[in-house]
Amino acid sequence: MKSEPLRIAFRVDADTHVGTGHLMEVMALIEAMESICAVEPLVVTRANPYTVERLERSGIRNVMLLDGGCDEEEDVIETVGILSAWGYRDLVIDLLDRSDAFYAALKERLATTTVILDNNVHKATPADLVINFSITQSACFYDPLPGCYLVGPRYAILGGAIAQRTPPGVKESVSRIFVNQGGGDPYGLTSKTLKAVDGMFEGAQVDVVVGGSLGRATLAELEETKRELGGGERYIFHSNISQQEVYDLMERADLALTAAGNTLYELSYFGVPSIVICHHPLHDTVARAFEQEGAVINLGEGNRLDEEVIACEALRVAGDLGLRKTLSRNMRRIVDGGGTARVARRIAEVVRWSRQAGPAGRGKGAAEIANF
Template sequence: MRTLIRSDADANIGMGHVIRSLALADALLDAGHHVTWLGRWEPASLEARIRAAGAQAIASAATPGGSDDLALTLSHAAQSDWVLLDGYGFGAEFLQAVRRTGARVFVIDDAPRLPYYDVDVLLDQNLHSSAPEYRVPEEGRLLLGPRYALLRSQFGRRPAWPPPAPEHAANILVTMGGSDPKGVTLQVLTAMANLSSPTKAAPLHIRVVVGPANPRLAEIKAVATHLTMNVEVLIAVEDMCALMDWAHVAITAAGSTCWELACVGVPMITIVTAPNQVPVAEGLARVGASLNLGDAEQVKPEDIASALQALLPDPLRRSEMARRGRDVVDGLGAFRVAKVLTRHGRPAASSEVSIRPANAGDARLLWNWANDRSVRAVSFRKDPIPWEAHKDWFARRLHSPDVRIWVLENAGKPVGQIRYERTSDGKEAILNFSVAAEQRGKGYGEYLVNSTKDRALHELNVPQITALVLEENAASANVFIRAGYWFQGIETDTSSGSRCRRFIFREGDEL
């Protein structure tokens, strides 16, 4: 499938449009799309990131939304299945002209700025106080809310449980976007000088991320060197996920970075540096995931210092903010959006991989898999399963209307199995899967879970699927997270007494 992305970045526009479009580009490339990117990117390092992701980058000097831009976009749209537009310069006539080429149109926006959007799909990932009133064609689709927040792939591979909050937060992350046109980073550093002296048990360590388009780097470094606490100034950071894992608290512009912080579970203090950030800041504050200090032009260094002084020694508050952030964003938005786009003309699946119902001849194969040492280690019951017991158990379930067992094959060779068993009250189906030892690490587990969940819901006529995973089994937990399951918490299994994590999936959860 051929997809054209049209978005720009510079010191005035900021980098947010390109960064979130890049997250979606990664997901589309993983789904088999051929991605071409048309735009203007300042700094030039952004173009290198686009190419490194696997997209074809075509630089343009045209004014966003202007006649030259439209002509160039139309010439590429005519050869594309999808055109993705992310930027405030694209008006209603621009959208209509692109759609007339026959390409499907996908638009990312942050508030209803047009009276009508002639598009196939529109995404607004913000937490609005009420549903925004977008007008789209009858066949058009709206994807609303942070369930579709476009985060880079590493954020979708989060562990199901966050680390406990330290008694006194010491690691502070400061990130004000790629360009920071209002110089808020300097205000934050000034605020640090107003903090009370930290306790010896928790000396403050501050990491300041300066975007590649920030013109005040020299000033920031000069101020940082005069602070008494440990301050690092980091330029053009590639692995923000690792920095967020390190942070106990973040002070951030209220842009797309907030969704990443929420996903990781970092309590945050937000400052609005552009009008389009207002719904992000207000929405996250409303659900209790952040402290919103408001417009950068109204915020004083003492306001920042006061907010930090209240948050740093309060682990209960920080833990609650982290939990609420993770409840809002699970990091799988880009995957969901890519799935929506890919369903329109999905490329043919590999003929080598197939799923079939289990049959009587699979009894010994599944018994061998079940008794594999590593499988028993992450099972609720650790003892090996006797053959006779398994044979009788398998025969009963193979013919039970409450059970579905499917076998995954690659080139005719079985590589894994999955079983769904409806509970006696009919309220859910319990899932169990395993992959042959020599086939692990190839994505077969995730493929099994993803490919059978809708079929299991319908054939067993249940409202939800439940998976219970031993607390220490991080690999399986992450399979369910990536497959769109919702983590419900940790509980004790009544039959074995083991601590386990509960995941659920309901119809429609993946979208």
């Protein structure tokens, strides 16, 4: 007999402040889950044109928009109300900076909750399943804690069936440069990076991936930068492109100038030698962890950087084939591309466990889930 599809809801947002990484993770998870089991996803999100458009393009039909503000209590009430109306009792939460009280309130009201994090905080989180794929995480911290924790880059949630791609080798010279500062680029670091390297790398093509949630001021600054760039035909700006198209650019890149969000984990899979220009202290912590593995050159927070520093480091890395090979090799050791499938399978297992356990298992299933 054909099994009933898993009805799993996803709570996610994307905007200039939080960027687009959380949304990309959810879309990647849904795609992975659809490849391993029958699933009926429901996405609950705040109204944002970019979010709605990307979900529509990905073929996700069931999307509900929240009406309330940013208050956590209102969010819980409205989210649970939507799930109840649709007949969903299992929720995956991929949001920025939510309190333990928020997670606990959702866990109390639903059959299962999964929380996806990407930070350097080591603590228990109220949920049936917790994923934190940050390179800063240490699995041994969670061993004595109740519940199921999947931590570290082994569980990096990357999209577009990235594991089916073949990472390229390192070429003798740099002919393609990949530039990206995340989906929101809240600090205008794309413009700063381009100004820093303008006039360098004669004959090289610079592929600039423009995030989908840039604010008006950042977009205006970027347009002004485009007009100022010398040899402008070498700069190709890619806006509103698919994840597969982003991966095409990464496969061709010989050097990347990037932030330390999800894109850094994707570049790691492809082994693209990368110079990291961070948005904020959390990014800097992540980039330093990559640097400690000999995998990137970390320049720290971009707002504190002189353009000359960016230029000098870019020239140094581009001119040192041995260094680029070392960076590439060490990046490939960190991310294997299988994280999305691992997480998708585990979420499906947790939901199936909940169905089998029924009401009797509610609230006491941490150990059972961990051993399911």
